[in-house]
Amino acid sequence: xxxxxxxxxxxxxxxxxxxxxxxxxxxxxxxxxxxxxxxxxxxxxxxxxxxxxxxxxxxxxxxxxxxxxxxxxxxxxxxxxxxxxxxxxxxxxxxxxxxxxxxxxxxxxxxxxxxxxxxxxxxxxxxxxxxxxxxxxxxxxxxxxxxxxxxxxxxxxxxxxxxxxxxxxxxxxxxxxxxxxxxxxxxxxxxxxxxxxxxxxxxxxxxxxxxxxxxx
Numbered sequence: 142x143x144x145x146x147x148x149x150x151x152x153x154x155x156x157x158x159x160x161x162x163x164x165x166x167x168x169x170x171x172x173x174x175x176x177x178x179x180x181x182x183x184x185x186x187x188x189x190x191x192x193x194x195x196x197x198x199x200x201x202x203x204x205x206x207x208x209x210x211x212x213x214x215x216x217x218x219x220x221x222x223x224x225x226x227x228x229x230x231x232x233x234x235x236x237x238x239x240x241x242x243x244x245x246x247x248x249x250x251x252x253x254x255x256x257x258x259x260x261x262x263x264x265x266x267x268x269x270x271x272x273x274x275x276x277x278x279x280x281x282x283x284x285x286x287x288x289x290x291x292x293x294x295x296x297x298x299x300x301x302x303x304x305x306x307x308x309x310x311x312x313x314x315x316x317x318x319x320x321x322x323x324x325x326x327x328x329x330x331x332x333x334x335x336x337x338x339x340x341x342x343x344x345x346x347x348x349x350x351x352x353x354x355x356x357x
Contacts, residue, residue: 159346160300161353163204163307164315165224166335167216168193173337176251178262179311180243185215193338194223200356201340202227204305210295211309212238220338221309232309237291240311241284244277269328281317281327288317300345315341322350 168190172179186194197220206228211221213234221232246254246262254262261278264271268281279287291308299306312334319325319333322343335341335357342354 159344160303161204161305162296162299162343162345162350163201163206163305163340164318164335164343165197165201165220165307165309165340166312166315166337167212167214167220167309168197168338170216172248178243178246178249178251178254179216180241180247181214181239182247183214183216186219190216190220190337191223194220197338197340197356198224198227201307204342206230206305206307207303208299209233209307209309210235210238210299212236212240212311212314214239214311217309217311221307224307224309232307235295237287237295238308238310238314241313241317242277242279244279246278266331267328268330269326281330284314284317285320288314288321291318292321296345323352 168186170179170184170190171187172182172184174187174189201224206225207230209221209225209230209232211217211232211234213236217238218232218234225232243262254260255266257263271281295308296306315335316330316333319341320327320330325333335355339355339357341352341356344351344353
């Protein structure tokens with residue numbers, strides 16, 4: 142993910158001095174380990190995922206987290222709950238943070254998709270050349286629009302009220318979010334992917350979002 146800054150529109154500026162956002166991906170699941178498209182299927186953390194979330198909780202224990210918004214899927218909510226526990230907080234579910242909808246291909250293996258040039262998702266890892274072919278799969282334009290709503294409906298309003306906010310979610314939606322925050326070219330979309338239970342720390346001040354740290 143690039144470290145450049147993004148100037149927000151004048152009407153979206155906030156008056157508070159600064160706000161820190163901690164963006165964390167959920168820990169590992171059995172489907173992560175098996176290399177399957179999870180999408181919006183409600184797959185829970187496995188034991189490795191809980192250990193990963195616990196390690197991130199220790200690393201983030203010193204951050205003054207005041208509120209947490211999470212994807213409503215169990216793997217994200219449990220990751221958020223583990224990280225929030227030392228802060229005495231409970232995550233608030235928000236559907237904008239759901240993972241990308243992979244429609245009929247949820248549960249299918251990456252190997253099946255990426256080894257077959259005729260597969261509808263064969264080129265999805267090459268977004269600059271991918272053409273949306275499956276009506277049930279959330280397109281790049283759709284997920285980028287949803288990421289913009291995260292900025293407009295969660296992040297900017299939160300920046301007016303809080304000093305430190307945790308967002309818990311998924312690989313794909315956060316690639317889209319970082320793309321919007323930092324004007325990343327579509328060709329570099331996947332280069333921003335967080336590992337399981339990995340996180341990015343982003344500060345917002347004076348109309349700018351600035352990347353401070355990325356774990357892993």
